[in-house]
Amino acid sequence: MNQYCDLHELGWSEWFAQRADCRSPDTVARVAAVDRDQLVLVDQDGSFRAKLAGRYLHHHHLNQEMPCVGDWVCVGKQSGDDFGVIHALLERRTSLRRKSAGTTTEYQMIAANVDYVLIVQSCHFDFNPKRLERYLVMVMEGGAEPYILLTKTDLVNPTVLATQLAEIESIGITAPIVPLSNVTRDGLEDVKRLLQPGKTYCFVGSSGVGKSTLINQLVGRDRMVTKSVSGTGEGRHTTVRRELIRLDGGALVIDNPGMREFGILGAESGIASSYSDIIAFASRCRYQDCSHAGEPGCAVVAAVHAGEISQESLDSFIKLKEEMTFNDMSYAEKRKKDRDFGRYIKSAKRDLRGR
Ligand SMILES: Nc1nc2c(ncn2[C@@H]2O[C@H](COP(=O)(O)OP(=O)(O)OP(=O)(O)O)[C@@H](O)[C@H]2O)c(=O)[nH]1
């Protein structure tokens, strides 16, 4: 994060100024990353570490009450000290979150105070309009604006891409779509044009679709860790934490670990890496909606037989997916209520503008 910038350059606006009521001598800072019980904050003087005040932890227990990347907080810091104590969380203007499995009151936060969410899918293997819709609902509900990025266009022929674009439009999705390749750099300028200084952009999408690679291209150097896995372009779970960074052009971007669609929002936990193996194999199953329960052409079951995945991790993965189906029920209900999805999106957008 750049040193010595104005709070506005970190995304601060009148909206927050009107609601900030930090007790003196606390000042406001933005959460750039969360590492277990420590947070990385940024303010006009640069970045520093901080932890939550004991009193705060005592009074707040829900997931969504804990500061997440993108949040603004009130923090006490002695001048010259490089460690802060967080006393309060400022109201969120927008939030990107999902319901936790099996509870109605708790949410898993992905990021806060995001202006735009870039939903990233690869047009090679990962393309899935249903999942795209689920992301769109999540974005709209959180109050941010969506963009759709289709990566790895170098791996499909143009007619495949054209069919995918047509399919997205045919189901009533009106969000702007940018096809791109991190390899040929086609479309990169289109992405850059979307990015405005002082606005916050959160990248979401499955593991391996090229989120970090894209952010590195935008930064102009290798800021995020990416992993080369195979010539076919499938990736494994590489990014392990969310992080807010400021691009030279002034836009603020948040990288995310993949696999959101499975709702493993605590994807930082150890099990995530074994699931990402399963997901990598699953992308090669014959059927896109394969449940890995004996369908023909199932690459996951084949990998179990080959000893590349253990039966136990497959079992827990399937169990987790069942929970996620439960998670998605609210989405199904929403769809029933509002059969015309396009209309739903439009009204959500109207609500947003009315805010
Ligand atoms: N052919 C091709 N490969 C790409 C493209 N973008 C990324 N890759 C490759 O895909 C793999 C995964 O890329 P990452 O950027 O690590 O993916 P990610 O979305 O950040 O993945 P997670 O951090 O696990 O969520 C790497 O091997 C990249 O080199 C692309 O446009 N075309």
Ligand SMILES: [Mg+2]
């Ligand atoms: Mg990544």
Ligand SMILES: [Zn+2]
């Ligand atoms: Zn399968």
